[in-house]
Amino acid sequence: MLSKITGETNFYKYKRKIYECFRLVRTFSSSPNKLKVLFFGTDNFSLPSIEVLHKSSLNNLKVSTVGVVTSFKSPSNCIKCYAEANNLQTYKWPIEPDTCKQYDLGIVVSFGHLIPSNLIKAFPLGMINVHASLLPRWRGAAPIIYSIMKGDTKTGVSIMRIEPKRFDIGDIYAQKEIPIAPDVLMPELHTILAKEGAKLLNSTLEGYPESFKNSIPQNDKEATYAPKVLHTLTEVDWNLMTANEVYNLYRALYGYKPLSTRFKDLNIKLIDIRLGPKLNDCHGSSGSIEIIRSEKCFRVRCKDCNSIDVFRVKVEGKRTMTAEEFSNGFLRKCEKSSLVFNKN
Template sequence: MDHKIPLHNWPSCVDDLNIGRFNIGIVVSFGYLIPSKIISKFPMGMINLHASLLPRWRGAAPIVHAIANGDDKTGVSIMKIEPKHFDIGDILYQEEVLIDNHILMPELFKNLAEVGSKLIIKTVQNCPECFNKFTKQNDLLVSYAPKISLEMTEIKWQTMTAKKIYNLYRALYGYKSLSTKFRNLNIKIIEISFKDFFILGEEDSFSKQRCGSIKYCKEDDTMIVLCKHFEYIKVKKLKVEGKKIMTAAEFNNGFLKKLNERELLYFE
């Protein structure tokens, strides 16, 4: 509006798309299948900016799945839009973006947005000549990034390593909190402290307990939680259902200290 660019709302804008009125259609994070009758109204077709190195991570949440999977790189792709299916079109441009071991999802989202915006400008400036450069996706390399479900937020202590939990925490940061249970109470993990790997020696008595076992560490005010392969994470803040966000010390004082010392303390 500030630049007096005409706006067209979907799907009512379909009636405004007369053949030849616009040269090319561009969509970003659109989320709707576009039928052939609309694509054909653009002489140069339609292109989409997707936040992954297609064909890796086709789908609705490529950034989240890239971090959660522990990928060391991702990127942006400009692809031709095809009717009836998402993210299957031929690729015009791609640019890689490295994924730092500790980057959180919002920061990676911002990095990809900046790279993607420049790539869109490059595409428009090189039209229509660049449209001779499309290459097909390799269907043997396809992976999928479906919408985020509540199940994806659940920590499975028996099968997840500390690194896997940390990656999932980074991937969902700012969007969803990791979830677990403590004595039938729903718990949300708000903040995790992590530096590479926290690994216990097999001689450590804590390592003999079940995965999900917890103990308070007074030295740095964290809750140590045992994971698969003798690894552990340190939880700094968490939220018990019906309560405000609390520190590890507050959780220790309000819940753990009230239990018998012989009782097993663990997240489920």
């Protein structure tokens, strides 16, 4: 019975693939060279992509028309502001299939919503997505954060076809690899990838229809996942984490969420930290604190005998303070044996 079900599943996958090929061939032969695109986006990562699409339409290049779908909830939505400032036709999410039928192609960049099947099918050319990773690595909502957090030395951008019901599984049209510098912070890498994603999107569209004909399936066995970031991800466990792991997590969440730990009965946010040196004594307690007045920081021992230097913190209910201020106000009152961050 199982083999029969598997055979039927493969048959329908094959049938869908054949249908998709015929649909694309029919579109290639009947559509004009210029594309009418409907853009789906909401944030700063989306902005460079809508800019290159709009520029293409103004310069009479591959794109003839740009419509925009976005959320109207936030008045500071940069995509909505850009669309209105440039007199682009704007639609409030959610939309109906009839709206999609007015365009050739749907383009999704950091939209945050699963697109229903009836919308995907309404576009003659379907929909494509700009994703901030080298798929199939880091499928999901937070690929930039996870690539830094896990210590990757490279990442990139992918242009992929959107499939119904699941995020980031479609065939890949184009990719570009980007190195991750050892000290890069998330906002900087976010900006780099947003710009590179826009360039790759533009070159993919400029290469239409040839660039749409030779997509590459993803290898699901190589997939890794980058789900939405929960608050628990910010918590530092000094007993379990190496210095590199703490520092990578700090870089990955920088500008989004500060790392958190506890000292005595206080919640502490780690605002400014750097990698410290390897410690001479490897027998101390993980999370133990040493005040380094010459460098205006305090040093925290990690599980691997390496350390993290902390320069600024925020104690719950108080303003952000320097390491010196924290040392004078909190650490100086403690005995040496109690200078340890608690386990969360």
